[in-house]
Amino acid sequence: MGRLPSRASRAPVADTYEQVAGAAAAGAAPRLVTHRSTRFTADDAFQWVSRIAGAAIVLSLIGILVLLAWDSRQALGRFGLSFFTTSTWDNVKQQFGILPYIYGTLMTSAVAIVLGVPVAIGAALYVAEYCPSRLRTPISFSVELLAAIPSIIYGLWGFFVLSPFMRAYVEPALAASLGRLPVVGVLFSGNPIGKDLFTGGVILAIMILPTVMAVSREVILAVPPAQREGMLALGATRWETLTQAVLPYARPGDPGPGPGAGGDDGRDPRHRQLVAGHHGLAVHRRLHHGQRHRQPVQRG
Numbered sequence: 235m236g237r238l239p240s241r242a243s244r245a246p247v248a249d250t251y252e253q254v255a256g257a258a259a260a261g262a263a264p265r266l267v268t269h270r271s272t273r274f275t276a277d278d279a280f281q282w283v284s285r286i287a288g289a290a291i292v293l294s295l296i297g298i299l300v301l302l303a304w305d306s307r308q309a310l311g312r313f314g315l316s317f318f319t320t321s322t323w324d325n326v327k328q329q330f331g332i333l334p335y336i337y338g339t340l341m342t343s344a345v346a347i348v349l350g351v352p353v354a355i356g357a358a359l360y361v362a363e364y365c366p367s368r369l370r371t372p373i374s375f376s377v378e379l380l381a382a383i384p385s386i387i388y389g390l391w392g393f394f395v396l397s398p399f400m401r402a403y404v405e406p407a408l409a410a411s412l413g414r415l416p417v418v419g420v421l422f423s424g425n426p427i428g429k430d431l432f433t434g435g436v437i438l439a440i441m442i443l444p445t446v447m448a449v450s451r452e453v454i455l456a457v458p459p460a461q462r463e464g465m466l467a468l469g470a471t472r473w474e475t476l477t478q479a480v481l482p483y484a485r486p487g488d489p490g491p492g493p494g495a496g497g498d499d500g501r502d503p504r505h506r507q508l509v510a511g512h513h514g515l516a517v518h519r520r521l522h523h524g525q526r527h528r529q530p531v532q533r534g
Contacts, residue, residue, distance in 0.1 A: 338431060341521065345435025350442045358450035363476060374451070381444040392437045401428030421521045432521040453487040454480060
């Protein structure tokens with residue numbers, strides 16, 4: 235039981251009740267007067283701490299943008315916006331443009347989101363809803379173990395193992411099937427060489443898989459059991475329960491194709507540099523376009 239307020243703190247409320255009763259007897263509309271304590275409680279402290287924590291995130295992002303703009307002031311002052319819109323990289327003439335690198339980052343991230351996010355969400359649904367309880371922990375641990383592998387290892391594996399496989403089997407099949415379509419066919423046209431943006435996107439999809447799956451699984455498990463039980467009590471199937479009760483409730487917390495899904499690409503881009511060969515020094519619409527590594531010329 236909480237401690238009752240003192241007489242001094244109850245007086246304004248009693249006066250307020252008397253005023254309301256008097257106004258009602260006189261036929262006037264009573265005026266609602268609320269009493270608010272001036273004491274600083276633990277709830278107020280928690281509210282201010284939450285506000286400070288929320289503001290710290292926004293201030294951190296603003297600080298990062300300011301720091302990047304300050305450190306790049308020399309390049310921006312010399313080259314202007316052409317530093318972002320041109321693809322020339324000439325050390326002799328001192329002309330530089332980073333458009334191919336921006337384009338390569340966006341394309342590999344898009345490929346990773348298209349390939350990795352559906353697989354991660356499907357795996358999270360299986361682990362949370364269909365998987366036997368004795369297998370949930372081993373499967374989750376095995377998938378999340380991929381997040382502990384350094385990106386340079388992914389790059390070396392993609393360079394020596396995945397690239398030859400993509401060049402020999404996957405990319406020719408995609409060029410023969412999807413390359414004939416009107417709009418999407420442009421992305422898969424050309425001669426497949428294995429070390430290109432598509433292979434880099436596949437590696438990045440494997441890298442974001444454990445993060446998206448872990449977050450999606452926790453969000454699905456946070457759905458109240460009453461949501462599922464209510465749908466099942468109405469005669470819904472398991473699939474209808476997932477699509478109409480679980481997923482709509484969990485959608486606000488699902489990472490999906492958001493910035494966090496492709497966060498591993500910004501953590502360390504060495505895997506993309508190894509596999510895609512920096513995507514050459516020009517912007518190409520084809521995912522199968524990469525940089526062929528020239529063989530040294532042997533002179534007799």
